[in-house]
Amino acid sequence: MKTIRLMNKVIRNPNAFLRYVTFCLKQYAHYDLVEYASEDNTDKGVSGHDYIRVYDFFLREKRCKPLTFCEIGLSMQDSENAEHKDSTLWKDKIYETAPSLNMWRKYLPYAHLIGFDIRTFKKSNDPQVHIVQGDQSSREELQRIIDHRDSLDVIIDDGLHASRHQQITFAYLFAHLKSGGLFFIEDLGYQPEEFEEASIPRTVDLLKILQSIGKWNSPLATAEEKQIIEEQVASVYMYDSRKSPGPEFTDYIAVIVKK
Ligand SMILES: C[S@@+](CC[C@H](N)C(=O)[O-])C[C@H]1O[C@@H](n2cnc3c(N)ncnc32)[C@H](O)[C@@H]1O
Numbered sequence: 087m088k089t090i091r092l093m094n095k096v097i098r099n100p101n102a103f104l105r106y107v108t109f110c111l112k113q114y115a116h117y118d119l120v121e122y123a124s125e126d127n128t129d130k131g132v133s134g135h136d137y138i139r140v141y142d143f144f145l146r147e148k149r150c151k152p153l154t155f156c157e158i159g160l161s162m163q164d165s166e167n168a169e170h171k172d173s174t175l176w177k178d179k180i181y182e183t184a185p186s187l188n189m190w191r192k193y194l195p196y197a198h199l200i201g202f203d204i205r206t207f208k209k210s211n212d213p214q215v216h217i218v219q220g221d222q223s224s225r226e227e228l229q230r231i232i233d234h235r236d237s238l239d240v241i242i243d244d245g246l247h248a249s250r251h252q253q254i255t256f257a258y259l260f261a262h263l264k265s266g267g268l269f270f271i272e273d274l275g276y277q278p279e280e281f282e283e284a285s286i287p288r289t290v291d292l293l294k295i296l297q298s299i300g301k302w303n304s305p306l307a308t309a310e311e312k313q314i315i316e317e318q319v320a321s322v323y324m325y326d327s328r329k330s331p332g333p334e335f336t337d338y339i340a341v342i343v344k345k
Contacts, residue, residue: 118192119189119193122192125189126188126189128185130186134329135272137272137327141270144341148239149196152198154238155197155200155239156199156200156238157186158255159202159242159243159246160202161186179206182208184210199215199216200215200218201216201217201218202219203217203245204221204246207219216234222245222251223248223251223254228255231259232262238267239264241259243271246278247278249281250283250306251281252274253289253306256315257302260314260319261314263344264344266344268341268343268344269344270340273338274289286304287304289304292304293322296342318345319345320345322341322343323341324339324341
């Protein structure tokens with residue numbers, strides 16, 4: 087009986103049925119990113135920072151588009167070593183796989199993926215995955231991304247998380263984001279102490295000012311970068327998953343949308 091009633095409804099209102107199916111598929115889409123995050127051992131999933139809710143919210147509707155997508159910081163493996171100044175711990179190692187890109191490949195099957203990391207990752211066999219090696223605190227090395235693709239739809243900074251590195255990366259790459267593009271900055275609540283400098287404000291505080299009065303006060307931005315950011319940021323969203331220990335701990339991810 088139930089099936090007959092459902093069939094009748096579908097025949098009478100096919101558009102409503104289509105809307106329903108689309109809705110169901112979108113719900114499913116949320117859960118597949120949860121799975122991929124844990125399958126590929128990234129720290130974005132529910133057992134880590136739980137940032138995938140935010141990614142899914144902003145990216146879900148773009149999943150079938152041929153996005154140009156770049157993530158800075160590719161693997162949790164030995165990442166505590168890569169986050170120390172002693173490069174002998176990882177310099178001669180070649181990493182077989184970039185877990186973050188594996189996750190995005192499944193979630194965004196039509197995107198061109200670019201991964202950027204200070205460590206050496208093996209070249210991918212997938213022609214739509216390109217890995218660039220470099221240090222995100224160097225504009226010259228970030229330029230290697232732009233030499234490969236000069237405009238990007240999505241950029242994620244999940245690299246070292248030091249304030250200097252975050253601010254140089256944002257200032258330099260924001261200009262290369264397409265109109266309507268998204269710039270995500272993860273782990274704004276954690277900065278490795280040995281890289282922090284008294285004269286550089288924390289990125290999370292600068293983003294709060296950008297969000298409220300539209301000013302970018304980073305001492306590391308050139309006059310031209312500052313002007314582009316102040317004129318072309320449409321909105322700044324901040325989410326705090328508070329997944330890490332302690333009531334005072336913040337675990338912000340920011341999403342900056344370009345006009
Ligand atoms: C938190 S892990 C990335 C995790 C990965 N995105 C994920 O979701 O599983 C940080 C990464 O940043 C890279 N990294 C550290 N310092 C860097 C720098 N100065 N420039 C570029 N990448 C850096 C490390 O090698 C490491 O792969």
